[in-house]
Amino acid sequence: MPIQSGQPLYSIQRSLQRFSLLSAPILLVLSASPAFAHHAIGGETPTTVFEGLLAGLAHPVIGIDHFAFVIAVGLLASVTRQGVLSIAAFIAAALLGTMLHLASLNLPGVELLISASILLFGWLLARKSMLPTWAIAGLAAIAGIFHGYAYGEAIIGAGMAPLFSYLIGFSLTQLVIAVAAWSVGRALINQSSETAITMSPLKTTGLILVGVGLSFLASELINLALPQVA
Known part of the structure; x- marks a missing residue:
C-alpha cells in the first residue's frame, strides 16, 4: 500500500524526466536556428482582430526563446513564496515592453538580454535559489520588458483593433504556460516531503533551460x- 501512495509522484517525475530528455535536443536545435519564425501569419502585419489574436497567441510558443523563459518563470515561481507575483510582474512588464517598442523608444541589446534571461532563470531554478519574492519579481519584470519589446516587432504598423487583440493573445498564452509550469512545480513539491526528490526534475529542467x-x-x-554576409 505505501507504494501506491508514492505512485502519483513517481509518475509525475517519470513523465517530466522523459519530457526533459526528449525536449532537450529539440529545444537546443531550434534555439540555435535563426530561421525559426516568430510570426504565426508568415511575417505579415496583422490587419484584423482575428489575425492579431492569432499572432499574439502563437508568438510566445513559436518563439522558442520566449517559450523557454515563460516556462522558467512558472517553474521558478513554484519554488518561491508568493511566486505568482513574478508571473504577474512578467506579463505586465511584457505589455509595457511592447508599448515602448511601438512608441519608437530604442532598447539596446534586446536579443542578448532575452537570451541572458533564460540562462539566469534556468540557473536560479537549477541551484534551487531562494531569492526574496521581490527580487524574483523584479528580475521577471526586467526580463518582461525586453521580451515584450521583441513581441512589439510583429505588430508595428497594425491598427488599434489587431494591436489590442495581439496584446490579449500573447498575454493569455504566457499566462497559461506560466500557470501550467507553476502547477507542475507545485505538484512535485506538494506530493512529497523529501525536497531532494521533488527538486530533482526541477533541477534537470533548470539545467536544460541553462543550455537553451x-x-x-x-x-x-x-x-x-x-559580419553579416549579404
Missing part, C-alpha cells in the same frame, strides 16, 4: 562578432 539560454546567447554573440 547559452545556445541563444552564443548565437547572438556570433552574429555580433561576425
